[in-house]
Ligand SMILES: Nc1ncnc2c1ncn2[C@@H]1O[C@H](COP(=O)(O)OP(=O)(O)OP(=O)(O)O)[C@@H](O)[C@H]1O
């Protein structure tokens with residue numbers, strides 16, 4: 237529809253709605269979320285637990301469908317998993333019977349393609365895994381395993397990288413290291429990145445924009461710009477701007493949870509006198 | 512349960528996987544590994560000492576041969592009568608291999624198919640448990656009535672004894688795969704078949720070896736038991752016939768052959784497990 241293709245967003249989420257059928261009735265997990273993600277931006281997503289972040293990400297990846305609405309990648313509606321998209325999960329999800337090299341080649345085996353060895357070698361070097369190819373996953377620390385997962389996700393040169401709390405299981409120092417690594421890789425490749433996190437700090441450090449989701453039903457409550465130039469240093473984290481932004485986001489998340497809790501309590505309280 | 516809830520569970524399942532199933536794979540693959548010449552030498556030395564002491568004690572107390580033959584007499588019987596026993600060993604092996612082969616293939620296929628359908632699995636599992644816990648030997652007289660005194664009733668009994676064992680362990684293995692790894696494979700566009708061969712099957716391999724080992728030992732027991740019930744051939748038949756004729760050295764020679772067979776089966780699956788499932792340890 238647009239003559240200038242460059243203005244079209246890389247990834248467009250249109251009124252995404254997801255209802256889960258559960259044993260105790262329908263559950264509205266995502267409610268008409270709309271979002272444009274520009275090519276080459278890092279979008280971070282925060283929100284209370286159960287606000288539909290993973291649901292949204294899985295819809296973007298094509299891993300599961302939406303009840304209504306759609307996700308459009310480069311102008312095409314996503315109907316299933318797509319080679320343009322790389323995923324990193326909270327768990328490194330390495331296959332324990334394969335060594336590092338074989339794990340990284342797993343996507344190529346599934347797709348029936350030949351891996352680009354030079355590219356993989358450069359990624360391995362970039363994440364500091366030179367010489368670790370023959371190691372088995374159980375011989376690696378959590379941080380190293382997640383690095384392998386990162387290399388695996390980037391190995392087939394996706395144009396979009398989706399990450400679901402990728403560093404949630406790591407300690408604070410390793411996490412900081414990984415954040416720098418993601419930014420470095422981003423600056424190298426300009427991959428469009430969507431990263432879900434529970435850490436507001438991580439969301440600010442990595443994000444060009446931060447999406448704050450609201451608790452059930454999951455909606456996009458706020459979007460914040462993070463105006464720091466890259467490469468960023470951890471020093472920005474002690475600036476006034478970041479301090480204020482952190483507090484704003486905290487209030488948005490906590491306030492949302494509290495008001496939802498109050499709404500949830502009210503009908504129960506009203507019912508008591510009637511009994 | 513949400514997808515995101517399922518992902519962190521991986522750590523738990525993988526940590527707890529060692530407790531799963533009838534026997535622990537780590538006992539098969541890792542265990543107190545016999546890996547040096549010294550270990551072997553000590554084990555052999557212990558055997559020599561034990562067998563030697565039994566020989567000496569039986570001599571000192573002049574235990575009659577029909578109560579307990581001396582190891583040397585058993586060895587002699589093994590040597591002189593082996594030519595006669597060998598065909599019976601052959602019959603037992605034929606029953607074991609064909610029965611176990613049929614049972615294992617059916618068990619593996621059933622386990623692979625059934626774990627794809629959680630509801631079907633829920634319904635069928637109690638019946639499989641029933642098959643596992645019922646001694647299939649009990650069916651042998653019935654099978655003999657129907658099929659006569661040939662191979663058939665024995666092969667069927669062996670298949671019925673080993674198949675469910677293989678199936679229940681393999682099913683445990685196929686079920687171990689966490690949703691995170693499935694999601695990973697799916698994100699690369701993997702088909703159900705690819706997920707089975709590239710994720711489920713390798714993940715299940717250690718438990719499959721446990722099932723094959725336990726199943727084949729069960730098959731051996733059932734084959735010998737079935738031979739004891741009826742029919743004129745097989746090692747089980749030799750046991751009943753030698754004991755009725757009070758040929759104790761020959762009787763124990765057959766017992767020795769059976770133990771060796773059992774140990775060979777164990778070692779075979781131990782080595783297979785070590786080769787293909789060592790990542791588990
Ligand atoms: N497969 C499913 N079946 C039923 N309900 C589900 C399923 N997956 C998620 N849900 C529910 O949908 C809601 C949103 O879940 P989702 O996992 O997307 O939240 P989230 O924001 O990622 O949470 P967290 O921060 O804890 O990871 C939750 O209430 C969850 O219980």
Ligand SMILES: [Mg+2]
Nearest residue numbers: 289290291515
């Ligand atoms: Mg989540």
